[in-house]
Amino acid sequence: MKLLFFLSLLSSLTAKKSPYEKSEGVLVLTDKNYDLAVEEFDYLLVYFYAPWCGHCKALGPEFVKAGQMLKEKDSTIKLGKVDGTEETELMDKHGVDGYPKLKLYRKGQLVPYTGGRMAPEMVAWLEKKIGPPAKELSSLKDVKNFVADHEVAVVGFFSETDGESIKKYNLACLDYDDYGVHYPVAVTTDEEASEHYDIKDKIVLFKKFDEKKVVYEGELDTQQIRDFITENSLPIVIEFNHDNAQKMFKRPNDGKSHLLVFHNKSSSTYDDEIKMMAKVGKEFKQTVLFTSVDVEEEDHRRMVEFLGVRHRINNDTYPTMRIVTMKDSSPPIRFRPADTAVTEENLRGFVSAYVAGDVARDYFTEPLPKDWDSKPAKYLTAVNFKSLIVESPSKPSLVMWHAPWCGHCKNMAPVWDTLAENFPDYVVGKIDATVNECLA
Helix, strand or coil: CHHHHHHHHHHHHHCCCCCCEEECCEEECCCCCHHHHHHHCCEEEEEEECCCCHHHHHHHHHHHHHHHHHHHCCCCEEEEEEECCCCHHHHHHCCCCCCCEEEEEECCEEEECCCCCCHHHHHHHHHHHHCCCCEEECCHHHHHHHHHCCCEEEEEECCCCCCHHHHHHHHHHCCHHHCCCCCCEEEECCHHHHHHHCCCCEEEEEECCCCCEEEECCCCCHHHHHHHHHHHCCCCEEECCHHHHHHHCCCCHHHCEEEEEEECCCCCCHHHHHHHHHHHHHHHCCCEEEEEEECCCHHHHHHHHHCCCEECCEECCCCEEEEEECCCCCCCEEECCCCCCCCHHHHHHHHHHHHCCCCCECCCCCCCCCCCCCCCCEEECHHHHHHHHHHCCCCCEEEEEECCCCHHHHHHHHHHHHHHHHCCCCEEEEEECCCCCCCC
């Protein structure tokens, strides 16, 4: 008995001490064990915090609760925390400039945290991140259900479970949910499913509109696959709203022009206009996105004014149309047809001429009032700005670009009038920037 006791004591004395302390079940990480933890654990979520941080005080208990949920599931995911006030070198080394901050290490690779701040949300996000990149479908029934359950669904059909093709597809699906614009993705190696859809070693996008099914024929490159999904997931006629706007301006759609039809969704002609847009839109799908804008939506009224459809110097009759391009984060460039009536002939003719480069850019030009020169501060518009200020100025000039709704501009107006009175050797002018676009 004594021998067993001494052996047990000896074992406890010689056992290797863990390099990690724990607090409420969470690993306490420092500059001495941080890199070791990243290397040792396949999946490690690290929480940078400060004891005084209000947001941390809310997140901290949820982080502990997430750890408890993972432990109950016997998960391989580990949670660790760093007190940034004590570990300033770690903060600098890992680029942490604020609290709270979460970082996931997946087999040593850093994955930006994009999950929620409640324990169930953290656990769901973590389990997704360590699970298969694409949902695995083991039978034809699974594939049919997956396709039926989603408006847009992407399925990779492959013959080998460990071949290069399926690996490349899974790489494209890895962290696809953090891409900004994403859709449900799945994969199957089931022969019956492949035979049913007559697809082998290809990626298929299923959708409940337009052509229903699109087969990817390009190279198995991550960005090209994602571009294929983004481009083919939009309908021929897109209803403009917040969610669709993100999809419209995600690559490769951001390189396309946008045909905007402004009309009233409650109008008796609306459905016919949508059908007509779909008919014409098929012809230009590769270069122009056809978009329906409901002018009765409160959120769209600012857009209607901003694009000059209806504002101080213009008042289109609905339905009307414009083409807009927004490339390389530049401001929108507008194109307006000579006849804005939305008929099939006008629509096709306008887009055809635009694609051919035969439609000039539209510039806001406020009509020049007859009394523009009656006051010391001259009334300028795009009509006289170029000749008076740029091309053949008779005097040096001071020009205030203003907006009618701007409070600062309203305060400046009387000052500008006084300035004009006191400096007659200058052309002092005012121009409404909301309705005048001038080429210098």
